[in-house]
Amino acid sequence: MNVQRLCRHPAGWFASALQALADAGHYSNVFNPSLARFDGRWHLAFRAEAHPGEKPFRAFYTNAAADRFSPPLDLSAILAHEDFPRIADPKLVVLGERLYLTFNTGNLAGTDNALYLMQVWPTVGAPQRCEVEGRQTVEKNWAFYLDPQGELSVIYSLSPLVRLRRARGVLGSAGMLFFERAGSTDGPGKGLSIGTQITFANARTGYLVAHEKPGVLGKRGYVGRLVRLTFDHRGEAAVTVGGTRLIHSYRKLIPAKKRHNPNLLWATYFAGAVLDDNSELLSLSYGINDVEFGFAELPLAQLWK
Known part of the structure; x- marks a missing residue:
């Protein structure tokens, strides 16, 4: 098994631009950035302490239209007026002619959380709750996409490979979105959970970074595994898992003494993956141990062996 240390492939201006944004806004503990490329701009969602x-x-x-991010929109403050307890795992996803944010409301003791889609570009829309019958008590990350027929669909899990499709509701409205199971097959991604949203190389082939979570004595770590999704003309998907593990560095795998999550050993937590127009260069954005952020750029061929 190969290991790719992403600290050896820093991504241009992203890190310095996000740090400048944090310094200007006096934000601390900036982590888990989610990067997207859409409408001639780079877009970014992230978590931090105000x-x-x-x-x-x-x-x-x-x-950002150039190499500097605009003053950020505090989504938590906006949605607090609608009684959202928190916005956890925010990730950007391109769906047709709009850019959306997907997030969940966290894991609060004694309650089911909820998962949402919300348009953020070209305008900010209303959060739309996403539901499926037989859902888990705690829903973390669904990978949203438009299938070959243009229908809103979801990779719900990688092992087994479960797909969902929209049953009711209108994307981009203020109403709920209801999904139904469209298929379930055994997948090779045993033990992997969804990390980033899908970045498409073409209409039938996409990639995401999943999380592999090795555990020790009830605690766990997070490393990345690149996953390829291949869709046929009916929307059926096949999954192939890459043979390289992705980490920021070996040094960051040393368990931190102070953790926000006491069950976390260490984490390279992936929140964004973007292929360039030629589907050759992959830009990655990720959090490090819930306290730092990282960006990397490297050829897809270097990861997919």
Whole structure:
């Protein structure tokens, strides 16, 4: 098994631009950035403390036409008026002619969380709750996409490979979105959970970074595995898991003494993956141990062996 250390492939201006944004806004503990490329701009969602020690973490969204991000939108403050307890795992996803944010409301003791889609570009829309019959108590990450027929669909899990499709509701409205199971097959991604949203190389082939979570004495770590999804003309999907593990660095695998999550050993947590127009260069955005952020760029061929 190969291991790719992403600290050896830093991604241009992203890290310095996000750090400048954090410094200007006096944000601390910036982590889990989610990068997307859409409509000639780079877009970014991230989590941070607006004030040192503030919990829960806030979610922010920004975009850049050149090499500087605009002042971010505090999504947590906006949605607080609608009684959202928190915005966890915010990730950007391109769906047709719009850019959306998907997030969940966290894992609060004694309650089911909820998962949402919300348009953020070209305008900010209303959050739409996403439901499926027989859902898990805690829903973390669904990978949204438009199938070959243009229908809103979801990779619900990788092992087994479960797909969902929209049953009711209108994407981009203020109403709920209801999904139904469209297929379930055994997949090679045993033990893998969905990390990033899908970045498409063409209409039938996409990639995402999944999380492999090795455990020790009830605690776990997060490393990345690149996954290829191949769709046929009916929308059926096949999954292939890459043979390279993705980490930021070996040094960051040393368990931190202070953790926001006491069950976390270490984490390279992937929130964004973007292929360039030639489907040759892959840009990755990720969090490090819930306290730092990282960006990397490297050829897809270097990861997919």
